[in-house]
Amino acid sequence: MNHRVVITGIGIYSCLGQDLESVKKSLFEGKSGIVLDQSRKEFGFRSGLTGYxxxxxxxxxxxxxxxxxxxxxxxYAYMSTIEAMELSGLDPDFLEQNETGIIFGNDSTAASVVEAIDKTKEKRDTTLIGSGAIFQNMNSTVNMNLATIFRLKGINFTLSAACASGSHAIGMAYLMIRQGLQDRIICGGAQEINPYAMASFDGLGTFSLRESEPVAASRPFDRSRDGLVPGGGAATVILESYESAKRRNAPILGELVGYGFSSNGDHISNPDIDGQLRSLQMALKQAGMNADEIDYINAHATSTPVGDASEARAIYEIFGDRVPVSSTKSMTGHECWMAGASEIVYSMLMMEGGFVAPNINFESPDEDTAKIQVVAQTKNAEINVFLSNSFGFGGTNSTLIVKKWNP
Known part of the structure; x- marks a missing residue:
């Protein structure tokens, strides 16, 4: 039996704001959360830009x-999760008595590892690291902490898939609920914000150097884009079977109807249009939808020359120039492990508010980006169905489709 999978709670903690209302306001106003962090320059970064x-x-x-x-x-994940739980009408007592799972996307805990090693080098005694270090150091730190705090009894694991981690976490939770293996799963993505986590990215030359005007540095789809800006925080999406949500009179915010995925099987960092197309086509097929039923696309576009052009070609091949497209990374920077989850939350807020958030800093398209309908200014629009793309290093691709709730 295939169960309908609904969204009963969302929460956010990001550079656009630390709650849903403030983030919704920032999205509508096209307000960037990107700053120049001078401490990164002192640390040795080429680019000191980041989402604060x-x-x-x-x-x-x-x-x-x-x-x-x-x-x-x-x-960060604790903060986004308590907001999502409150909206969903969940509390720890209910969670302890009713099996609930957790799947979070997270692909690094660099700072805690470095801090533990530095303390060992300084003291020359591992017993002085501290009892909490092991739980901080593991990539599963989000799951193990939240599962313990909220006394969760269901599925419990961390999904590590580079910049598609948050999206795949939601997709896997969707599949489990759809198959009847779980009634509800708390899922999402988290991304640390510190120099240790981002130094290697900076060393690759992938970050924008437009430091004179931080809010204009992240420029997805724009001809003058020169690299991404790192961001982070956490986003939580509570998925539930329709039957479970109905039993407890939970608010239903939307329905997750499609999950597509693929692997490029090619270059470890360069994008591949074939892999992206397969992910998009799988999501549409699983949702039982045609391309013309999608009202908005939240693009993965990170503000890199090659990546944005590749996605623009993939979008154009399937959707033409009909569907409004924007990348909220123009305001947040690239939130990496959390991006696939936060962009579901951002799009849910747009669906609720009846608007498409702008792809700020989009001033001049290139040959590829000119072919799709990039929304440069906030646009009032009814969004009944949206699609969100997430593509990561190693060629991992994920596409999610969400529609307004229709009993």
Whole structure:
């Protein structure tokens, strides 16, 4: 039996704001969260640009024992998850008594590892690292901390798939619920914001050097784009079977109807249009939809010359120039492991608000980007169905399709 999979809660903690309302306002206003972080320049970065995300103070919310195993990804994810749970009408007592899973996308906890090693080098004694370090260091830090704090009893694992991690986490949760293996799963993505996590990216020369005007640095689809800007935080999406949501009178915000995926099987970092096309086509087929039924596309476009051009060609081949397209990375930068989840949240807010957020800094298209309908200014629009792309290093591709709830 294939169960309908609905969205009953969303939460966000990002450079656009630390709650749904402030983020929705930033999206509508086309407000960027990108700044120049001078400490990165002092650290040795070529580019000091980043999406600024404050680290939350959890002392008033969690005990020391609960906090000790948490580093940035888990902290951010806790904040986005409590917001999503509140919206969904879930509380720890319910979760303890009713099997609920968790699948989060996360592909690094670099800072905590470096800090533990530095302490060992300084003290020359591993026993002084601290009891919480092991739980901070593991890529599964988000899952192990949240599953413990919220007393979750269902599926529990971290999905690591580069910049498609958050999207695949939602996709895997969708498949499990659809097949009846779980009633509900808390899923999403988290991305740490610190120099240790981003230094190797900077060393590859992938970051924009447009430091004189930080808010104009991330320029997806624009001819003058010169590289991405790193961002981060966390986003949570609560998926549930329709039957489960109905039993507890949960709010239904939308329905996840399609998940497509593929591997390029080619270059480790360069994009491949064939892989992207297969992911898009699979999502449409699974949703039982035609291309002309999609009202909005939240593009993966990260502001790199080759990547944006490749995605523009893939979008044009399937959708032509009919569908409004924007990349919210123009405002957030590339949120990496969380991007596939945060862009579902951003698009859900647009669907609810009746608008398409702008692809800011889109001033002059190139040969490929001129063929698709990139939305450069906020546009009032009814979004009944949206599609979100996520493509990652190693050639991993993910596409999700969400529609307004229709009983």
């Amino acid at each position: 995300v404050p680290e939350p103070d959890l002392k008033a919310r969690l005990s020391r024992r609960q906090r000790i195993g948490m580093h940035q990804p888990a902290m």
